[in-house]
Amino acid sequence: MNAPRDLPVTRLDAAVIGAGVAGLYQLHRLREMGLDVRAYETGSGVGGTWYWNRYPGARFDSQAEIYQYWFDEAMYKAWQPSERFPAQPETERWLNWVADRMDLKKDIQFDTRIDSAHFNETTQRWDITTRQGERIDAQYLVCCMGMLSAPLTDRFPGQSSFQGQILHTALWPQEGVDLKGKRVAVIGTGATGIQVIQTIKGEVGEMTVFVRTPQYVIPMRNPKYSAADWAGWGERFHELKQRVRSTFAGFDYDFDAPPWDSLTPAEREAVLERLWDDGSLSLWLSSFPEMFFDEAVSEVVSEFVRRKMRDRLKHDPALCELLIPTDYGFGTHRVPLENGYLEAYLQDNVHTVNCRKTPIERIVPEGIQTADGTVHPFDVIIMAVGFDAGSGALTRVDIRGRGGRSLKEEWQREIRTAMGMQIHGYPNLFSTASPLAPTAALCNMTTCLQAQVDWVTDCIAYARAQGKTVIEPTREFEDAWVAHHDETANKTLVVKTDSWYMGSNVEGKPRRLLSYIGGVGNYHRQCDEQAAQGYPGFAMR
Known part of the structure; x- marks a missing residue:
């Protein structure tokens, strides 16, 4: 205008x-x-x-x-x-x-x-x-x-032709969306896609996740806070205020573990297990800084996380190949926290499309067409395609x-x-x-x-x-x-x-x-x- x-x-x-x-x-x-x-x-x-x-x-x-x-x-x-x-x-x-x-x-x-x-x-x-x-x-x-x-909204040819509803996660309607019993596509498995998938898995009729780049994930530990809990944090206000300003990533935790080379494999594993159990981003941002510089260290930490993910996927070979990263190291992408994300793929109503093998070619009136010519029909397409x-x-x-x-x-x-x-x-x-x-x-x-x-x-x-x-x-x-x-x-x-x-x-x-x-x-x-x-x-x- x-x-x-x-x-x-x-x-x-x-x-x-x-x-x-x-x-x-x-x-x-x-x-x-x-x-x-x-x-x-x-x-x-x-x-x-x-x-x-x-x-x-x-x-x-x-x-x-x-x-x-x-x-x-x-x-x-x-x-x-x-x-x-x-x-x-x-x-x-x-x-x-x-x-x-x-x-x-x-x-x-x-x-x-x-x-x-x-x-x-x-x-x-x-x-x-x-x-x-x-x-x-x-x-x-x-x-x-x-x-x-x-937000990256116009990602695929033919989006305007879709006869159902296309939703971008960053532009979600304030009134909400009824997904009960519907055929839903989720495009994207970054931090946002992961949150959507784990949340709607029990609500939708059928869900198909279009996976291109798998992510290392950490299970979130999210306890409730009581008034007494918060009073305790309040007493630490000045300590926390100073602490977050000085750490590597602005959290209250930092890279406090001993140097990688000073520890035995068992001692390194113990550090990783302790931080994994914390259920926060501390495994990423307060374990071993060497994983950001040394490919050998990166591989050990990455394999630790892969092993945890394989166990949750019941060692299903197809799902492990699709959902567990192998071509980049843990922490070199944004690391999402999640709650039941991997388990979603074990449900009968959740399906996957490997976009590394058959990328999305276009959106058609009925749904999504992939490069192999298959048209996947949907009522709703959720685009968690980033920014x-x-x-x-x-x-x-x-x-x-x-x-x-x-x-x-x-x-x-x-x-x-x-x-x-x-x-x-x-x-x-x-x-x-x-x-x-x-x-x-x-x-x-x-x-x-x-x-x-x-x-x-x-x-x-x-x-x-x-x-x-x-x-x-x-x-x-x-x-x-x-x-x-x-x-x-x-x-x-x-x-x-x-x-x-x-x-x-x-x-x-x-x-x-x-x-x-x-x-x-x-x-x-x-x-x-x-x-x-x-x-x-x-x-x-």
Whole structure:
């Protein structure tokens, strides 16, 4: 929609895009500074990921005691999660509770999609337009749009011809969907597909899972939390707040095991068993860092997980071949937690299609046609096919910086940022959950999003105190950060694996590890050093 030229222009100190975990906190911090700020949210309510992803079985896999805001101890203690890994409805309620407690909604404009943001070199401000035609003039633009918020919806030829219902997990209807007794296809077996499959397996009539890339999985241990349990976590508020900021992935656990080479095979097995039984991501993120660098170590850890999976699949040869990875190592993909996922495939009403042998060719009116010519009939097709991760949320907005340069066009050639928070050539544009920072994939999101919001806020406050109105990373600093990012990434096995971590799931996307893999504690140290030294990597004028 073209913006009517006679509409009034909203003038702000700062515009925030998104009202999820980061957007809510960013709105609070900038408002606390006394800035005239408004947040713009495409959805009708707060929550970001937890507003949109309401598919069956959606829940997070960071423990409730660390998936938290850390700026208000009383608020932490006042909300009591029901279990270790709460489901989507509870998380959405929590974020609404936070927004209401902080009185944030009055400064959030819902049902508003930002279409474009152009930097005006004359005014040194951002000209922003919404899909509804509103125009916004803001000094600072802060994009808190999430790392998994650009769903890949149009994946197969013929989708519009399907006579049944096609559902994308990230765009699930708020009113829900009745799947009872229906013939349901699930395309995709990543973390989201796994949650859907294990949840609807007893509800559907028949379910066919289209499997391309098998996943290593860990059974989730999800105890209920009592008031006494939560009081105990509340007593550890300050300890946890400091702990999560310093660990490798922003969780309360870290790589604390002795070095791999110092242990006997039996001692290594004991460590793996202990962490497996914890039922969290600790096996991935607090066992042996050597598995990310050493192929021999990776194979031992991977085989440990394969053995656990084979046992649950009753050593069925066909299912083991289809569902257990052998061509990449444990932890080089996102590791999902699950509850009864593998057992779903042992049910008589659950069928599989091996998309490595017979890929999906197209969607037809009756269902899904595979490369062997078979048409699989369905009533409902559930697409758990992922996202244009990290970069997609930003490139779906027409963002143009100095000289009219297009962020979409530049990132089609090479994805670059300065610490994942600014981009050379785009003054006063800040972002969270963007490429080349831990928030792009490898962090407990509340930990890293809050740290980025704090850095952005402090950077703006510093510039204002210095009488500066424009902030932009230097080309030299961005070059240095990209080089450091790549050097760190290229030491690991992660870059040798095709996954959304590398952008491999989007055709034509430049190949680069989206997330900084040098560790959350190390990342925060470097961010703190920039701030303490007066932001030498960022030109201010």
